[in-house]
Amino acid sequence: MADFDTLISNGHIIDGTGEKRFLSNLIIHNDKIISLFHPSKKKISIRNKNYLIKDLKFKREIDAQFHIVTPGFIDVHTHDDQNVFDDPTMSCKISQGVTTCIVGNCGISLAPFNFSGDVPAPIPLLGKKEVFKYARVRDYRDNFIKNPSSINVALLTGHSMLRVQAMNGDYNRAADEEEIKIMQDLLHKAMKDGSIGLSTGLAYPAASSAPTDEIIELAKVLKEYNGIFTTHMRNEGDNLINSVKETIKIGEVSGVRTVISHHKCAGRTNWGKSKKSLKLIENAKNNQHLDLDCYPYTASSTMLLKEFIARADKVLVTWSDKVKDLKVNDINNIAEEFNCSVNDVVDKLYPAGAIYFQMDDDDLNRILKFNGSMIGSDGLPGDKHPHPRLWGTFPRVLGKYSREMQLFSLEEAIFKMTGKSAATFGLEKRGLIKEGYFADIVIIDERNVIDNATYEKPLIPSSGIEQVFTNGQLVWKNLKAKLNFPGKFLEGKKFN
Ligand code: ZN
Ligand code: CU
Numbered sequence: 001m002a003d004f005d006t007l008i009s010n011g012h013i014i015d016g017t018g019e020k021r022f023l024s025n026l027i028i029h030n031d032k033i034i035s036l037f038h039p040s041k042k043k044i045s046i047r048n049k050n051y052l053i054k055d056l057k058f059k060r061e062i063d064a065q066f067h068i069v070t071p072g073f074i075d076v077h078t079h080d081d082q083n084v085f086d087d088p089t090m091s092c093k094i095s096q097g098v099t100t101c102i103v104g105n106c107g108i109s110l111a112p113f114n115f116s117g118d119v120p121a122p123i124p125l126l127g128k129k130e131v132f133k134y135a136r137v138r139d140y141r142d143n144f145i146k147n148p149s150s151i152n153v154a155l156l157t158g159h160s161m162l163r164v165q166a167m168n169g170d171y172n173r174a175a176d177e178e179e180i181k182i183m184q185d186l187l188h189k190a191m192k193d194g195s196i197g198l199s200t201g202l203a204y205p206a207a208s209s210a211p212t213d214e215i216i217e218l219a220k221v222l223k224e225y226n227g228i229f230t231t232h233m234r235n236e237g238d239n240l241i242n243s244v245k246e247t248i249k250i251g252e253v254s255g256v257r258t259v260i261s262h263h264k265c266a267g268r269t270n271w272g273k274s275k276k277s278l279k280l281i282e283n284a285k286n287n288q289h290l291d292l293d294c295y296p297y298t299a300s301s302t303m304l305l306k307e308f309i310a311r312a313d314k315v316l317v318t319w320s321d322k323v324k325d326l327k328v329n330d331i332n333n334i335a336e337e338f339n340c341s342v343n344d345v346v347d348k349l350y351p352a353g354a355i356y357f358q359m360d361d362d363d364l365n366r367i368l369k370f371n372g373s374m375i376g377s378d379g380l381p382g383d384k385h386p387h388p389r390l391w392g393t394f395p396r397v398l399g400k401y402s403r404e405m406q407l408f409s410l411e412e413a414i415f416k417m418t419g420k421s422a423a424t425f426g427l428e429k430r431g432l433i434k435e436g437y438f439a440d441i442v443i444i445d446e447r448n449v450i451d452n453a454t455y456e457k458p459l460i461p462s463s464g465i466e467q468v469f470t471n472g473q474l475v476w477k478n479l480k481a482k483l484n485f486p487g488k489f490l491e492g493k494k495f496n
């Protein structure tokens with residue numbers, strides 16, 4: 001009989017706090033980390049009982065010499081709401097060391113949604129009509145508990161979903177008082193059901209008519225539950241700075257913790273604006289909880305929309321609902337083929353998806369490096385030819401930005417994807433390697449960790465992510481999913 005489940009020995013632990021690595025053994029039992037001790041120790045005490053190491057028996061022993069052991073990564077910005085059911089192995093994420101995904105970003109979430117009419121952009125990013133079947137967050141939660149994936153999930157409630165329901169599809173205007181009340185009620189229910197907060201997608205048709213006050217009235221609801229407010233801001237290009245100011249105001253007036261999603265400067269004329277935006281954010285941090293996430297690429301990806309095309313250097317169309325056999329192609333080539341304008345291409349293909357090349361390396365580096373910025377992939381799993389961020393984000397930060405470019409230490413990189421993220425999103429006992437914490441763990445070879453997914457071949461797993469545990473169970477080893485599904489629905493810290 002084994003005393004405990006798993007021993008990981010001789011690894012260098014980077015514990016997620018940002019502090020320097022240390023040599024330590026680690027014991028996992030059930031879903032928790034129960035002991036950390038130096039490999040030279042002969043005796044340890046676990047839960048007030050003393051043990052001689054040489055007498056202990058484990059179900060599994062892993063020698064992690066020359067390897068780094070870290071907390072499981074938290075992808076704070078995802079659109080995996082349906083993906084966790086479509087592919088419960090969640091290979092695109094566990095192959096990167098991600099063990100928790102925050103879903104429901106950019107104003108769109110599978111739940112709560114009870115509406116049968118046509119839905120505006122970007123809601124179709126989450127899937128076909130039939131996947132929108134959760135009137136309440138608890139319905140989504142219960143389905144996840146019944147059909148868990150290899151990773152944990154926490155859900156933000158999408159503002160656009162509340163809007164479309166409360167306004168009965170008439171979303172091209174500000175919500176009136178009664179409609180705001182309906183949205184607030186829906187949000188109360190969602191928070192009671194276990195949602196961790198609210199997300200907005202103010203740049204998109206579904207929500208761009210919502211004035212700042214509408215958002216503030218909703219954010220105030222979050223305050224009661226200690227919920228978080230995340231925002232795909234109204235504008236990430238010409239009006240970036242005003243949008244940052246708007247976000248700061250929403251956080252300040254409502255008093256809720258706020259996260260700017262996928263912070264970027266889109267379009268050549270806006271390159272360099274991150275100096276100012278980060279300064280504003282840094283100043284605001286003195287008075288309120290304000291954070292941001294970002295992904296390590298200079299191209300973005302979302303639905304194919306006319307308003308996003310003009311500012312990009314290059315646009316790759318990746319999917320279309322109308323032209324099913326569309327091959328990934330530059331929008332200018334498609335326009336030539338169709339013998340029409342670029343805008344006509346949008347009408348002919350809509351709903352469709354695209355990759356927009358429109359950011360600058362200097363802004364990206366500055367934002368990634370910013371003290372306390374978190375990593376979120378913004379990957380779009382429904383896309384047959386997705387942006388490489390879906391499979392590559394986390395190893396790319398570790399391999400390219402930390403090891404090769406030395407933008408920050410490995411310890412700091414890990415902090416941006418674990419400890420910082422869990423603390424910001426209120427994920428209890430996650431994000432750190434610490435006794436009593438959940439055993440979400442990654443074993444990495446820091447010498448060769450790197451992303452392999454590219455714009456041409458986006459579905460290739462990364463190198464150097466050797467073994468991944470979620471809640472104490474092995475979910476990924478040697479480039480293969482282990483077909484264990486220990487993921488939990490995380491409800492975040494509740495106000496009491
Ligand atoms: Zn977004
Ligand atoms: Cu997003």
